Amino acid sequence: MDLTWSEREQAFRAEAKAWLTANVPAEPLPSGDTREGFAAHVDWERRMFADRWSVVSWPPEYGGRDASLWEWLIFEEEYYRAGAPQRVTQNGIFLLAPTLFEFGTPEQQRYWLPRMAAAEDLWCQGWSEPGAGSDLAAIRSRADRDDQAGGWRLTGQKTWTTRGAFCTHLFGLFRSGPSADRHRGLSYFLVPLDTPGVTVRGFPRLDGDEGFAEVFFADAFVPDSHVLGEVHEGWRVAMATTGSERGLTLRSPGRFKHAADRLIAEVAHRHPAATDALIERVTGVWLRAFAYQQFTLAQVSQLIAGEAPGARSSLNKVYWSELDIELHETALELLGMDGQLDNEWSRGFQFSLAGPIYAGTNEIQRNIIAERLLGLPRK
């Protein structure tokens, strides 16, 4: 064990902190899940990009800093500590980009990555459909071959697409082969949302913001160059992103450590409401956030030693999502009727309830933990 930061890492932290202190908007931005709030968040993303903070772990030629995983963790810690805005580019940067790095052709990487880093292209994730949720392989949206035009024609519907009404591009899975092969015959497409034949309808989430969308495809043409990975191999390509989605890169410990510290600060402000029972809950929340942090430190060390997290990212997913709910339920309990007003805690509470649903429900994660980590029989 060596829990000290190198000089280089300390310098990186100092630089990140200084930049964030100078640049984080003093007033919180309006919610990024509304049209005007989204625009304000995109401005913020562009400001980060201008100073090379939007994609710290990427190579410099795409706008990054070649930051190590440790430096990425440090950046996240400082980001949340500074109270910086939510990342509306998250689906692109944290979910699509790792897949592009792994499966993209050099041309695809050169074309898409810089535009993503610069928040010129804004990506949403088109996996779920009305008939395909947990059972993602039940996808019915089709991609039909158009040899003459050199590409594919998309037909069908995606739903629950986060910020789909505001984004410019969608990455999604479509059935390119016979549907009898559930996991085979899917292809991974990169689709500009202004393609003729694509229509998007935004609709409200639990908090009332237009954060969801349905995306309809009616014979929408995409060229061959927009297929990521091999044709019909979309399932395997997509599964590479589920690891990032469930694991560390989606929810770094900094986020929860910061929220737990804020919760402790609330206790001091609201002394009469802070009964012993509540203080015990707040302590429990802090402890879980601390445990998540220690777990991820060990996880990053394993990653650096070359051990892929594999199904262990399901442990992250269940833990952070349940922690997030406990954290916000405790906050609302402490806030009393103040927690019923629209504020950071009440918004965070509503969003926390989605944690065990998106990125593969926690029931599915527990199946994975039991079968792949504990080795229990599938049938």
Place this chain on the structure above:
Amino acid sequence: MRFAPTAEQQDLRIAVRELMRDRCPSSVVRAEPDDPAINGLAEEICRMGALGLLVAERDGGLGLDENYLVPLMVETGWAAAPLPLVDSIAFAPGLLSHAGYSDGPDYRKRWCVADPAKRAETRFGQPAGLLLRGGFGGTGAVQLVDLDTAVRSHLAAMDPSADVHDVRGGQELAIVDDPVLVRQAWQRGVLAAAAQLIGLARHMLEMTVDYVAGRTQFGVPVGSFQAVKHRLATALLAVEFAAPVVDRAGHSMASANPGADRDVSSAKALASEAARAVGREAIQCHGAMGYTTEYDLQLYLKRAWALAADWGSASWHRARLAGHLGMSLTGSTPAG
């Protein structure tokens, strides 16, 4: 930055694991306290130098730190080794060195039992020649008592293998009231108990996974039922997120981090809760099989209950943690 054991720490873990697999099967956990197999195990542990793990090399010890204590205790916890290991390996060394007892010729004087809460009770006292009384919470004085001159009577307890005794009187040999040493001894005891709980929890989970994979009902292994899977997934989560906190606490102690007390309390709270939670899932998923003393699960389960309550319960350590976080509880903290 590297949150992982070193090769030497890993080697120690493997050596202890092998020793435990070899010399501490469940039959040894079930044995009478004076059974030769238990003495044999005690001798092997001495031969490894484990009693001197935290003793300086110049005093004849191995001169290692808490980063090594954790894996040693995880593995001995896994086996539910029926010896006062937390007491002798973790709690005692600093106190004994200070009192001039570290390398006495009498081997029995190096096995100690601790009674930090002064309950006048000992566990696994058979090999021990010394009693260390006091030090709960890391404060006050610790009295070194000659156990051979004390009046001991057996107490019935939930965990029959714990060999619990009521202990009164006994000749005082020395008293250690150096606050730094008492605090260190206490924290080491807490850390060691937390580490043993991790081992116990892993063992109970392993037994349960094996059992539900083999037990068939309705024509399929019961482990293929989702209700069972989800319970055991939850159990694994509890262990997987407690274990790194215990490792972290060991590191904080070894590096004299000012947050060590906070981290040790975090470790004990989470490890106690994890072991309890795993124990509940284990007994449920075993059906009636887990509910008989003829089956081994109960050995590890009862040991876990006792260790979860000992060295400060989860609630006690949570209250302490609240204090470290600047949120003192208004009520009184629970007694040890």
